[in-house]
Amino acid sequence: MSPTLAGLAQVGLLVVALAVCYRPLGDHMARVYTTDRHWKVERALYRLVRVNPDSEQRWTTYAAGVLGFSFVSIVLLYLLQRLQPLLPLDLGRGAVEPGIAFNTAVSFVTNTNWQSYSPEAVLGHTVQMAGLTVQNFVSAAVGMAVAVALVRGFVRARTDRLGNFWVDLTRGVTRVLLPIAFVAAIVLVALGAVMSLAKGVQITGVDGVQRTLALAPAASQEVIKELGTNGGGIFNANSAHPFENPNAWTNLFEIFLILLIPVALTRTLGSMVGDRKQGYVLLSVMGLLWAALLSVAWWAESHPNGVASLAAGAAMEGKEVRFGIPSTALFAVSTTGTSTGAVNGTHDSLTGLGGGVTLLNMLLGEVAPGGVGAGLYGILVMAVIAVFLAGLMVGRTPEYLGKKLGRREVTAAAIAMLAMPTVVLLGTGVALLLPSTTGALNNPGAHGLSEVLYAYASTGNNNGSAFGGLTVTSDFFQSTLGVAMLLGRFLPILAVLALAGSLAQQRKVPATAGTLPTGSPLFAGMLLGTVVLVAALTFLPALALGPIAEALA
Amino acid sequence: MKSLTNLLRQTGAGLRVLLVMTVLLGVLYPLAVWGVTRLPGLRDNAEGSVVRVNETAMGSELIGVDPVDPRAKDNPTADRWFHTRPSATVTDQLGPDDVLPSGGSNKAGDNDDLRKAVEERRGAVAAREQVDPASVPADAVTASASGLDPHISRAYADLQARRVARENGIAEQRVRDLVAEHTRGRALGVLGEPGVNVTTLNLAVQREAKR
DSSP states (O other): OOHHHHHHHHHHHHHHHHHHHHHHHHHHHHHHTTOOOOOHHHHHHHHHTTOOTTOOBOHHHHHHHHHHHHHHHHHHHHHHHHTGGGSTTOTTOOOOOHHHHHHHHHHHHTTOOOOOSOHHHHOOHHIIIIIIIHHHHHHHHHHHHHHHHHHHHHHOOSOSOOBOHHHHHHHIIIIIIHHHHHHHHHHHHHTTOOOOOSSEEEEEOTTSOEEEEEOOOHHHHHHHHHHTTOOOOSSTTGGGSTTTSOSHHHHHHHHHHHHHHHHHHHHHHHHHHTOHHHHHHHHHHHHHHHHHHHHHHHHHHHSOOSHHHHHHTSSOTTOOTTTHHHHHHHHHHHHHHTTOOOOSSOGGGSOHHHHHHHHHHHHTTSOSSOSTTHHHHHHHHHHHHHHHHHHHHHTSOOEETTEEOOHHHHHHHHHHHHHHHHHHHHHHHHHHHSTHHHHHOSSOHHHHHHHHHHHHHHHHTTOOOOOTTSOOOSHHHHHHHHHHHHHHHHHHHHHHHHHHHHHHHSOOOOOOTTSOOTTSHHHHHHHHHHHHHHHHHHHHHHHIIIIIHHHHO | OHHHHHHHHHHHHHHHHHHHHHHIIIIIHHHHHHHHTTSTTTHHHHTTOEEEETTEEEEETTSOOOOOOGGGTTOGGGOOSOOOOOOTTOSSTTOOOOSSSOOOOOOOTTOHHHHHHHHHHHHHHHHHHTSOGGGSOGGGSSOOSSSOOOEEOHHHHHHHHHHHHHHHTOOHHHHHHHHHHTEEOOBTTTBSOOEEEHHHHHHHHHHHHHO
């Protein structure tokens, strides 16, 4: 079979697998976040931590929960790294430097999982499991909780209560992430991945030379890394490492896990608002963007234009033979369209256009289909903006999902939408002004600029993938990228919760002849246009200097 | 003032929730997964798919380790082994690789340093195999993403077969048969790309040479 046909069949299999899980998982999550029944273990947990699961919170308290929980998470993760020598299974790797420890703590708590360290050299098994794996779960559960709170804002009327953050957080873990992750981890090992508590295994090659291969408890972290759209690898090479992603089966399985929850959450939305079409509209926009960007990346990687790629005969630098071009492009587009950032090939070595696609995918605000929870609230914010723009054009008060969008709602949505571009452009601009940045680049010319833009786009969007050649160990990069992750995560979350609080207080407005129907293909087109237009107006100049210049050279 | 107390109260609750989650997700969950992988059938995978010959761990079938032949030091054409792809974890253009760190070069397709490296590698491979440089395939002159890629393309394996047969005193057809045996196609006929596993192929060559 030709590589193209095989690649298309692979994409087809992926889409079928996602379609099969769409209804059951989407409806399951809708029940998880609406039922008032607690499991026995959950009750025990609530008693242990002394929270009343039946008391609902205002948006401010809900937000205080998110912020407080994230704050203590950063502190604990920082301390675990700094005190590593005191922990068991530290593998003699010593205390993590303060700069790396801060950056890594922020990175994993904000669901970014940007890695400025080489795990094989820096982290022992305990920090990986008790520190990073935990944040892989809970940062994803926080994203889902915020998305659900926003959906409740649309569903509820005349209340100042959005739900209980601790209940939403706990249920996201106990009823969604943990059961799927446990089964998936066993499946991943059965398919070939590593799950070992040993430091490594000593081998004697055919040449008689003794070498040590590093081992790690990889599978348990690998699955939640994908399922929770986190992305931080237990090995430096991330999902390109054969122990994390040994073959084409595991590769497809990992891509499936990346897309599973973000896709199914659109069904959850449709179920919760009682109009499935609303979910389909959002999903179609996500799917169209994903398919379009995948096509471009796939074509670009098959038609390289750089001098080195031409000299080699194919763009195989930074790619694994077992994945080749189609599976690498598929992974790259899926990981940057969500907030995952795991990679099965080095993005820095993608072609000018292919790398530009991964960059653009993040700059669209990661809505194709977006991170766990973050994708849903991201696209809902864009939908609010789209309805508002449409309202301006025809001169009517905009309404979405039965709620009027007044000054407060649109302001909150605008803040949620503009936070990321501000962080990305300011960060990139300041970094480019510094003479020291030139020395941090791994590649000359337009691609060097792309490396810096990619770093802030990735951290500002909580993606975590990198044009990894950029040396980010300086205090400047460690701290500004850390701040970019914090602002890129919590500014939109606060704005989204404020939006939810404001929506919940309104009464429902019945749809009239003057209401823009948002369950239609027409609205899907408008939403798609809004997403593309906002990103294009904001980032075209920067993209022109980086990847577009490289692609046209 | 009231909002500050609220924030502090929520932070306290956050700390308690985090500690419980750390025990559940950071200790119980990974240990439970680890426990299940102790079952026969999963255990070998979990410990790195190690290939043993007479109880000696010879390598992992998942990890590409570029073998070093001391005879090839002065004369590369006297090298007995199939070679993996170049690795970015070494300074020398064609390895041997260091297997502890993993990672790629992160060089861009338009990087002139990478172009030079590619051309050097092409020259070195062509000289070692005594073939036309134009016949050296792309995977032989580019570094993988992991630096540990166990696979090479069928074209690169075929290119090396003649030398390996000659230097090990095995019939060339036999080596070509071994290459075919260690070639893996696409899973289900559609997933991933075909490749030849260098680690298991070299072990088979070694076995054949000892006969």
